[in-house]
Amino acid sequence: MGIIVANLFLTLDGVYQAPGGREEDTAGGFAFGGWQAPVSDDEAEAAIEAEISRIDALLLGRKTYDIFAAYWPHQSGDIGTALNRVPKFVVSGSLSDPSWAGTTVLPDATAAGRLREEYGQVHMFGSGVLIRSLLAADVIDRLHLWLYPVTLGQGKRLFDAGTIPASFRLAEPARSFPKGAVSLVYERAGDVETQEMAGT
Numbered sequence: 001m002g003i004i005v006a007n008l009f010l011t012l013d014g015v016y017q018a019p020g021g022r023e024e025d026t027a028g029g030f031a032f033g034g035w036q037a038p039v040s041d042d043e044a045e046a047a048i049e050a051e052i053s054r055i056d057a058l059l060l061g062r063k064t065y066d067i068f069a070a071y072w073p074h075q076s077g078d079i080g081t082a083l084n085r086v087p088k089f090v091v092s093g094s095l096s097d098p099s100w101a102g103t104t105v106l107p108d109a110t111a112a113g114r115l116r117e118e119y120g121q122v123h124m125f126g127s128g129v130l131i132r133s134l135l136a137a138d139v140i141d142r143l144h145l146w147l148y149p150v151t152l153g154q155g156k157r158l159f160d161a162g163t164i165p166a167s168f169r170l171a172e173p174a175r176s177f178p179k180g181a182v183s184l185v186y187e188r189a190g191d192v193e194t195q196e197m198a199g200t
Contacts, residue, residue: 001116002119003116004123004134005140005144006144008125008158010158011035014160015154017155018032019035019036024067025156028154031154039149040177040179052083053082055121055122057121057123058086058122059091060089061129062095068100068125088100088103089104091111091130138188143187166190167193168189172185
């Protein structure tokens with residue numbers, strides 16, 4: 001059985017919208033597209049490339065798929081080669097003729113969960129709406145959060161209203177990078193538990 005890994009680039013205040021470019025996603029009047037590059041560095045980028053090199057299949061939500069499909073088919077280099085080579089899956093109720101070669105359309109989160117039966121490592125990038133659906137369906141095995149030292153005060157957030165209560169445990173040691181970014185890899189650890197703090 002394989003695993004589904006959700007990779008998400010986040011600000012300290014939980015925003016994942018448009019890390020890669022000014023026009024990537026301007027929904028809601030978002031004014032900070034391209035926030036990731038100034039707080040990234042060579043070590044962080046090498047770690048992301050290493051993560052991408054492990055992909056056996058790519059899973060995306062419709063919005064992120066459209067962004068990727070418009071850009072990556074025209075790119076070379078290690079990342080472009082890896083993303084163009086692997087099978088790609090997009091969860092969508094409206095897309096019928098995907099433009100990116102090697103893409104299969106899936107109807108829902110349940111169908112996405114079954115990819116673990118065919119591939120060793122299924123990776124997601126972005127796709128916050130889909131990640132929330134997959135978390136609710138309990139079919140994400142790992143959350144890989146790339147946390148960057150910047151706050152924006154606006155934008156789409158992963159853990160917003162409607163987040164399913166759950167607890168997580170670190171699956172790998174946390175890793176920090178020279179400009180302050182941190183890589184955090186979590187696995188689901190069951191339901192939320194509560195208790196009183198011990199008295200001092």
